[in-house]
Amino acid sequence: LSGGQRQRAWIAMTLAQDTDLVLLDEPTTFLDLAHQVEVLDLVSRLNRERGRTVTMVLHDLNLA
Secondary structure (H helix, E strand, O other): OOHHHHHHHHHHHHHHOOOOEEEEEOOOOOOOHHHHHHHHHHHHHHHHHHOOEEEEEOOOOOOO
16 A cells, blocks of 8 residues: 555544544645545544544644
8 A cells, every 4th residue: 555545544444433532643644635635624524514523733834
């Protein structure tokens, strides 16, 4: 698997746990721009539509 595929697999495993709190450290690392936007949109929807608390660390100011 590429770095981006591995990162997406880790995110999927995290979300499959279906917890009320999601902690993500650099979830967009190794992803191309389209997948970065997709992941951030997914995280936003989880918070907005399902009421999950999401805490994530981002060092890319363009994504923060």
